[in-house]
Each structure stands twice: as structure tokens, then as C-alpha cells.
Amino acid sequence: MKIFPVNTWRQRWLLLAVCWFGAAAAGYVLAADGGEEAEATVLTVNGEAVTVQEFEAAMSRERLATIRLFQSRYGAEYRQGFWQKEYGGQTPRDALRQKALEQITQLKVQQIAAKKAGLVKDITYGGFLKAREEENRRRQEDAGGGKVVYGPLKYGVEEYYQYTINNLLIRLQEWLSARELSPSPEAIAMFYQKNKDTLYKKSPSIQTKKLFVPDETEASRQIAQQAIEQAEHYHSLDLAAASMDAKVQLSEQVFDDESLRDDARYMPELLEAAQQLAPGKISGIIPVSAGYAVLQCLKREEGGYVSLEQVEEDIRSRLLEVDYEAWLKAEIRQAKVEIHQDVFDKLEVQD
Structure with a gap:
């Protein structure tokens, strides 16, 4: 032994x-x-x-x-x-x-x-x-x-x-x-302050204009590229679409904390592109389901932080x-x- x-x-x-x-x-x-x-x-x-x-x-x-x-x-x-x-x-x-x-x-x-x-x-x-x-x-x-x-x-x-x-x-x-x-409450508060930027920061609210070109063909891709060039010239996707002969679809889409889960699940390509845009900036061509999209950021507001009270149990669990x-x-x-x-x-x- x-x-x-x-x-x-x-x-x-x-x-x-x-x-x-x-x-x-x-x-x-x-x-x-x-x-x-x-x-x-x-x-x-x-x-x-x-x-x-x-x-x-x-x-x-x-x-x-x-x-x-x-x-x-x-x-x-x-x-x-x-x-x-x-x-x-x-x-x-x-x-x-x-x-x-x-x-x-x-x-x-x-x-x-x-x-x-x-x-x-x-x-x-x-x-x-x-x-x-x-x-x-x-x-x-x-x-x-x-x-x-x-x-x-x-x-x-x-x-x-x-x-x-x-x-x-x-x-x-x-x-x-x-x-x-x-x-302790002090340990929980310290963890929150140390990690809030990575764990508890809310998603920004990003208001965008979205141009969509249907069909996943090379012709559709060229139309999307043309739209980007026109939008950069006019500084507007709206004006770019109006100046083109091709049929494109325009809509507004907001990416924020409330829509984050669905956006990440159903349109991750658009979400990733939107998060990288500053106000006024125009994205590149974004391949999406059944076609191509282009985004322009109209407005962006930072989301702040989830409160300590809301995440206290999560922090407690992590520390435990x-x-x-x-x-x-x-x-x-x-x-x-x-x-x-x-x-x-x-x-x-x-x-």
C-alpha cells in the first residue's frame, strides 16, 4: 500500500x-x-x-x-x-x-x-x-x-x-x-462591470434600406452591382433604384435587440452586414435566399447595456x-x- x-x-x-x-x-x-x-x-x-x-x-x-x-x-x-x-x-x-x-x-x-x-x-x-x-x-x-x-x-x-x-x-x-x-453582491457587481461590454451589451438599433434583386443568376448579381455603383453615386439606394431600368424591390428593415434572435436565425448574412455599417454607408452584394441584397444604413443607435438586476442570476450562476x-x-x-x-x-x- x-x-x-x-x-x-x-x-x-x-x-x-x-x-x-x-x-x-x-x-x-x-x-x-x-x-x-x-x-x-x-x-x-x-x-x-x-x-x-x-x-x-x-x-x-x-x-x-x-x-x-x-x-x-x-x-x-x-x-x-x-x-x-x-x-x-x-x-x-x-x-x-x-x-x-x-x-x-x-x-x-x-x-x-x-x-x-x-x-x-x-x-x-x-x-x-x-x-x-x-x-x-x-x-x-x-x-x-x-x-x-x-x-x-x-x-x-x-x-x-x-x-x-x-x-x-x-x-x-x-x-x-x-x-x-x-x-457576494460585491463579486456579482464586479463581474458585471468587468464583463458587461462582452456579455451584457445590447445590440444597436440599425435602421436600413434594403434593395433586393430576385433570382440567383449572374444577371441578377450584375444588377445588384449596378445598384451599388448608382447608390454610391447618388448616396442613396432609393435614388439608385429609381435610376435603374431593372426591377428591384425596396424596403426598410430594422435590426435591433428585439429582432436579434430571429435575424440571427433566418437572415444571418443581412444581420452581419448591417452590424458593420455606419450611417450612410452602403454594403457590398449580400447573397441571400433566392437572390441578392444590398443594404444602406440610414440610422444607427447604440443599445446600451442590460441592467445588473436583469442579469444578476446569470452572473451568480457563472460565478458558482x-x-x-x-x-x-x-x-x-x-x-x-x-x-x-x-x-x-x-x-x-x-x-
């Missing part, structure tokens, strides 16, 4: 949960079927035991990412003996075990914190498996009794693991956010995410991880 400090922050906790589920959905399950071997302790994190079965489940979640890493970095072929072959001084098996160690440490320190907070009583893998059996039994009894059952009638092991872990981590973050991680990451990094850095080396060294990966 030896002490092994783990201080690597690998992924944000919610993203990690999503990645776990994706790997599990791919069908990579390594965990032992049960018995004394499966219940043997691989390591402890701050005194909490991690069994072979729990650790191999963590290896399963990292399996696909490890294969892809060695394929992209070393051009490794996934075939018989892949896990034992050395690449760059390390075997995929050792890399997988290290990733699983980091993952399980990150998870376990959060489970321990949740247990201390009274959010959960049992954080052992055996307790989880028992809870799954009870949940599946209840669901089947409810379904047999004619009750409405939301979700699956029977949870798979990894499916239920993701469900329970994700919910627990959300509750832990909420619990911490109401206590030691709660951002940062603070939670910092808290978790510190917990991982201070975690006491004791590896049972004789058990750890026996962990293998099936091809």
Missing part, C-alpha cells in the same frame, strides 16, 4: 457526467460480476473504499476515450494485444487505469462532501447496487399495479449510476452555493460554476488516496 496524491483537474463535472453516459452507452462494460474479487478494495479516498467493481466501472467509462487517444497520438491499431503494447513509454492499460483513478477520485471527494452535508447516507458501490435493485423492484410493482411509471421500467447498472450521480452532484452544488460558495471548480480542485489536491498496489496491478482490460 502506498500514498498517491491526485491533483489533476481533467474535466468539468457536468461535462464529465455526460461523457460517462456516452461511454457507457457505447457498451463498454468491464465490471466484475460479483463475489470476493469484485468487492476487494483497490484504493481508499479519504478513508472511503473503492472496490474492484466500482473501479472497473470507471475504467469502462474511460475506455473509448483511451482507445481514440492512442489511435490519434500514435496511430495505434486497436487489435489483440493493444492494451499491453507500449506507446511513447506507456501502455494503453496503464493510461486507462490512471484516467480511471483520476475520475474516481474526483467523484469520490464529491460523494464524501455530499455525505458530510447529509445529502446521502451510503456512497458505497454495494449500496448503489442495492438501491438499483430496490428501485427496479418498485417500478415493476407499480407497473404491474397499473400505476404510471416515468422513465424505464428497469434501469441498467450504468444508466442508474448516471441518474443517481448526476442528481447528487447537482444537489451538492446547490447545497454549497447556498453556503460557502455563495457569491467557477467557484465550484476551484473548490473541487482544492478537494482533489488535498485528497488522501491510498492504493492497494497488489489489487491495482491485477486490473486488466479485455480486448
Whole structure:
């Protein structure tokens, strides 16, 4: 047995949960079927035991990412003996075990914190498996009794693991956010002042004249180019259109904060061109659906800022995410991880 400090922050906790589920959905399950071997302790994190079965489940979640890493970095072929072959001084098996160690440490320190907070009583893998059996039994009894059952009638092991872990981590973050991680009003105000130009600035109100030439033909493109030349001569799209023999369509269009979502979705080319125009300026040819457009900016008013009161919850959420990451990094850095080396060294990966 030896002490092994783990201080690597690998992924944000919610993203990690999503990645776990994706790997599990791919069908990579390594965990032992049960018995004394499966219940043997691989390591402890701050005194909490991690069994072979729990650790191999963590290896399963990292399996696909490890294969892809060695394929992209070393051009490794996934075939018989892949896990034992050395690449760059390390075997995929050792890399997988290290990733699983980091993952399980990150998870376990959060489970321990949740247990201390009274959010959960049992954080052992055996307790989880028992809870799954009870949940599946209840669901089947409810379904047999004619009750409405939301979700699956029977949870798979990894499916239920993701469900329970994700919910627990959300509750832990909420619990911490109401206590030691709660951002102060001063921190919220400081974040607003520092980031309002990039995050909370309203879109300007841009009033434009739009000339549209239907059809996506070269002839239509030439008409649009002619309109630009005439508009620059007359300093007006209206006068340019009146001086041309070709049939073009004129209209006014306002781009502002209220229309921003629809503009970005349905006419991003026009929105981008309008945002670059100063009053009086004329755009180049803008290819749009079913033709070509030209814009002239008639009036532009800056939009100001969204008020602090309107974005306070958004800022609070952003700060909590940062603070939670910092808290978790510190917990991982201070975690006491004791590896049972004789058990750890026996962990293998099936091809």
C-alpha cells in the first residue's frame, strides 16, 4: 500500500457526467460480476473504499476515450494485444487505469462532501447496487399495479449510476452555493462591470434600406452591382433604384435587440452586414435566399447595456460554476488516496 496524491483537474463535472453516459452507452462494460474479487478494495479516498467493481466501472467509462487517444497520438491499431503494447513509454492499460483513478477520485471527494452535508447516507458501490435493485423492484410493482411509471421500467447498472450521480452532484452544488460558495453582491457587481461590454451589451438599433434583386443568376448579381455603383453615386439606394431600368424591390428593415434572435436565425448574412455599417454607408452584394441584397444604413443607435438586476442570476450562476471548480480542485489536491498496489496491478482490460 502506498500514498498517491491526485491533483489533476481533467474535466468539468457536468461535462464529465455526460461523457460517462456516452461511454457507457457505447457498451463498454468491464465490471466484475460479483463475489470476493469484485468487492476487494483497490484504493481508499479519504478513508472511503473503492472496490474492484466500482473501479472497473470507471475504467469502462474511460475506455473509448483511451482507445481514440492512442489511435490519434500514435496511430495505434486497436487489435489483440493493444492494451499491453507500449506507446511513447506507456501502455494503453496503464493510461486507462490512471484516467480511471483520476475520475474516481474526483467523484469520490464529491460523494464524501455530499455525505458530510447529509445529502446521502451510503456512497458505497454495494449500496448503489442495492438501491438499483430496490428501485427496479418498485417500478415493476407499480407497473404491474397499473400505476404510471416515468422513465424505464428497469434501469441498467450504468444508466442508474448516471441518474443517481448526476442528481447528487447537482444537489451538492446547490447545497454549497447556498453556503460557502455563495457569491457576494460585491463579486456579482464586479463581474458585471468587468464583463458587461462582452456579455451584457445590447445590440444597436440599425435602421436600413434594403434593395433586393430576385433570382440567383449572374444577371441578377450584375444588377445588384449596378445598384451599388448608382447608390454610391447618388448616396442613396432609393435614388439608385429609381435610376435603374431593372426591377428591384425596396424596403426598410430594422435590426435591433428585439429582432436579434430571429435575424440571427433566418437572415444571418443581412444581420452581419448591417452590424458593420455606419450611417450612410452602403454594403457590398449580400447573397441571400433566392437572390441578392444590398443594404444602406440610414440610422444607427447604440443599445446600451442590460441592467445588473436583469442579469444578476446569470452572473451568480457563472460565478458558482467557477467557484465550484476551484473548490473541487482544492478537494482533489488535498485528497488522501491510498492504493492497494497488489489489487491495482491485477486490473486488466479485455480486448
